[in-house]
Amino acid sequence: MSTTKTDPWGRGRPDVGTKVEVRLTDEQLGTVDHVVRRRGRGQRDRAAVLRELIERGLDCPAPDRGHGLNTEHLGAGILTQTLDADGMCGIDVYGDGTNLWVVDHEDGDVLAHTTRPRYAALVQAFALLDFDYSPEYGSLVAAGRAILDGVASQAQALQDANRDLLPPREPSAARR
Structure with missing residues (x-):
């Protein structure tokens, strides 16, 4: 009413x-x-x-949290993947041309969903730094530190890769 x-x-x-x-x-x-x-x-x-x-x-289409990111449904592609030596643990970043998702590689949990590349880069870095609980994940922690040291360049790389997922624009008709 x-x-x-x-x-x-x-x-x-x-x-x-x-x-x-x-x-x-x-x-x-x-x-x-x-x-x-x-x-x-x-x-x-x-x-x-x-x-x-x-x-x-x-x-903002939200991924299904309980079952990982449904990339096919969202039209999302992987932008970057940072994995340990076994390829089992790490952090993935997906995009659909506009949105970015930071995802735990092992269980598919979505850690962040944003349209801001800098925010996605920071979440990616901090999620990698969170692997400091075990010496076997030293490469992931080092990758997190490297992203933090160059967060602007990582954000730009994510933005460029995400932009590449957009379909090409058709040229507009010339105005008379």
């Missing part, structure tokens, strides 16, 4: 759509309230923030 402004002075709630009631955990509600406070008074209310977050979530 939507509400509309009924008096001539425009008071009342704006007509934004059907009312939907949702139960949130205290943690989720706290996060939403944090976003509202961060944006400042009068900027957004809870409902507006929730609508925006839902819209953003629907605009």
Whole structure:
């Protein structure tokens, strides 16, 4: 049920759509309230923030977390792969021309989904550094350090490789 402004002075709630009631955990509600406070008074209310977050979530196709990244469904290709000597452990970065996914190679868990190459490079680096729990993964940790040392160049490499996944643009018709 939507509400509309009924008096001539425009008071009342704006007509934004059907009312939907949702139960949130205290943690989720706290996060939403944090976003509202961060944006400042009068900027957004809870409902507006929730609508925006839902819209953003629907605009970005999310991989199926429990079963790894469904690259075929998303039209994603591998951009870079950093693996240990056995090829069993490491971090993969996939892209579809716009989105980037940083994925744990072994179990397929999606560690990050973003459109920002620099963020993907940083997550990739920190995920590789997380392999420091075992000496056998020294090459992965070294790769993570190397990415951190040259994060701008890694971000540029991811951006270029991701751009290559986009279909070529057709030349536009000449204007008269």
